[in-house]
Amino acid sequence: MTTSPDDMHHALAEVRRAARVLAAWQQRVNEVYFETHRALEDAGLAHRWSGSNRTAPLPKPSQVPYAPHRWPWDLLPGLYLASEWVGAGPAGQVRVYMALDTDTAFAVAPQQPGQGPDPERFPGVDDPVSRTELWLGLYTVTPADPPWAEVRGSVLADRWREGLERELAWEHAGWRGTYACRCVPVQALVSAEAVQARLVGPLLSWVQPRLA
Amino acid sequence: MIEAWKRHKLERVLAPHTAAEGGSDGAPGVAGRARRAALLRSEDLLTSTALGALAVAPAALSWAVLQHGAEPLAGAAWPDEAPAGAPDWEFWPRMPPDPRDGGEWVEPDVVLRWGERVIVFEAKHHGAQRAGQWIRQCRAVLAREGVAAARLAFVSLGGTQPAADHALAAALRAAEDLGDVSVHRLEWRRLNRALSTARPAALDPGLARLLDDAQAFLDAAGHHDRRGLWTLPAAVRAIGAAPATLPRAEGVQ
Numbered sequence: 369m370t371t372s373p374d375d376m377h378h379a380l381a382e383v384r385r386a387a388r389v390l391a392a393w394q395q396r397v398n399e400v401y402f403e404t405h406r407a408l409e410d411a412g413l414a415h416r417w418s419g420s421n422r423t424a425p426l427p428k429p430s431q432v433p434y435a436p437h438r439w440p441w442d443l444l445p446g447l448y449l450a451s452e453w454v455g456a457g458p459a460g461q462v463r464v465y466m467a468l469d470t471d472t473a474f475a476v477a478p479q480q481p482g483q484g485p486d487p488e489r490f491p492g493v494d495d496p497v498s499r500t501e502l503w504l505g506l507y508t509v510t511p512a513d514p515p516w517a518e519v520r521g522s523v524l525a526d527r528w529r530e531g532l533e534r535e536l537a538w539e540h541a542g543w544r545g546t547y548a549c550r551c552v553p554v555q556a557l558v559s560a561e562a563v564q565a566r567l568v569g570p571l572l573s574w575v576q577p578r579l580a
Numbered sequence: 581m582i583e584a585w586k587r588h589k590l591e592r593v594l595a596p597h598t599a600a601e602g603g604s605d606g607a608p609g610v611a612g613r614a615r616r617a618a619l620l621r622s623e624d625l626l627t628s629t630a631l632g633a634l635a636v637a638p639a640a641l642s643w644a645v646l647q648h649g650a651e652p653l654a655g656a657a658w659p660d661e662a663p664a665g666a667p668d669w670e671f672w673p674r675m676p677p678d679p680r681d682g683g684e685w686v687e688p689d690v691v692l693r694w695g696e697r698v699i700v701f702e703a704k705h706h707g708a709q710r711a712g713q714w715i716r717q718c719r720a721v722l723a724r725e726g727v728a729a730a731r732l733a734f735v736s737l738g739g740t741q742p743a744a745d746h747a748l749a750a751a752l753r754a755a756e757d758l759g760d761v762s763v764h765r766l767e768w769r770r771l772n773r774a775l776s777t778a779r780p781a782a783l784d785p786g787l788a789r790l791l792d793d794a795q796a797f798l799d800a801a802g803h804h805d806r807r808g809l810w811t812l813p814a815a816v817r818a819i820g821a822a823p824a825t826l827p828r829a830e831g832v833q
Contacts (some may be wrong), residue, residue, distance in 0.1 A: 378822070381823070382822045384659045385819060385822045388819045389815075389816055389819055392812065392815040392816065392819065393812060395807045395815075396807050396808065396809045396811065396812050396815075397809075399805075399807045399808055399809070400808075400809050406742045407742075409742040409743050410742040410743075410745070410746070439633075444635070502693070527590070554809065557809045557810060557811045559808075559810050560773055560777075560805055560808055560810070561777070562810070563809065563810075571638075
C-alpha cells in the first residue's frame, strides 16, 4: 500500500491539530481536578492517589518504549484520569473517587490483539455510546483502611451502576460500608457556576455530613 | 494602583530595576520584562487595584462582589444585606499593637468601616497567611475602632491553603477577645470571578472600564478562569479545523 504526499500532509495536519486540542483539553481537566481537590481538602479529605486507569506507566528512559506490542494508549494517559481522596468521619472512613472518562466508547470499541481498542474502529464521536463523563464514587468504610483494591472490586462487581439510583450497603471480608455514585455529564459544565452546581456542590453535600 | 502610588508602595517594587527598560526595537527589554513581572508579583498593587476598584464602585455593587467571592471559614456567615451607611475604605493603615502583642506597629492591607461593621483584609499573593499576623491585626483594629468582636470580620485575601485555612481561623478565634470575630476567605480568582458575576447588566461605562481594568490586572497576575472547562469550545475554535485541502508540503515530490 502506498499513499500520496498530499494525503500524508493532510493526515499529519490532523495529528498536529489533535495534539493541540488534547493539550487544551488537559489544561482544563487539570483546572477542574484542582478545584475539586481544593474543595475536598478544605472539607477535610486528603488526596490519596491519582493515576490513569487505562494505561501503564511510561517505561524507564533507558527502555525502548516503542515496541509493537506497546499499547498506543499508554502514551495518552490523560484520556482516563482518576483520583481518590480519603477522610475520617464518626461513622468510618469516607472515600471519594473521581474519574474522567474522555471517551466512553473506549470500553466498547473492538480490540486490536494486544493493543487495546482499535482507534480506527471506534463508534463515531457522535454515537450515543461515545460520551465524555465525570464519575464520582462515594464510599464509606469501616473499619478504616481495608485492602482497598480488593474491597472496591468486590463492592463494584456487577453492581456499580446501582449506586446511581440509591446508596448501597456492602460487606466484604469483615469490612462494611456504603456506596453510591454520580455521573456528571461534562457538557453540562458550561460555567464556573455550573461546575459548582453540578460537581463541587453535590460532592460536598455528600461529604460534609459524613465528616461532621 | 493609585493608592499604592499615593502611599509610596511602588518604590519598593521599582527600586531594584534601574537599567534601561526598553530594547532598541521598542519591545520591552530584559529590565522592562523583569520590572513588569515584579509589578505583577506585588500583593500591594493587586490589593489596591482590585479593592481600590470596589472602593469607588457603588456600595451595593461592592457588597455584592464581596458576598459572591467570600467563603466562610469560621463564625457568622457573610451577611446578605449590606450594612447601612457609606463604606469607608482605608488602605494600609498603621496602628499601634495591642499591649499584649507588643513589637512593631500593625499594618493590615485594608480596613473597611461600613455602618456598625469593620472588615479587615490581609492580602497575600505569593506568600502564605499566618495566624499570628491575623491576631495582631484584629486586636489592634478592635482597640482602635472600639467595636465589639462580633462586629469585626476578618478576610484572608489570597494566600489560601485549603488544608490550613480552617486551622488558622480557629487559631484566630481561640485568641483572647477574638472568639466572636467572623473569618472569611477570599481567593483572588473568586474575587475576579465575582467582579463578573455580581456586575449588573447595565453599568456606567466609566465604572465598567474600571472594573475591566481591575480584572485585567488580576488576569495578568494569574488569577483567572481562562482555562475553566467551559472555555474549551473557544480554545478548540482558536486551534482551528484542519483544512479539507492543504497546499503540497514543501520539499516533497
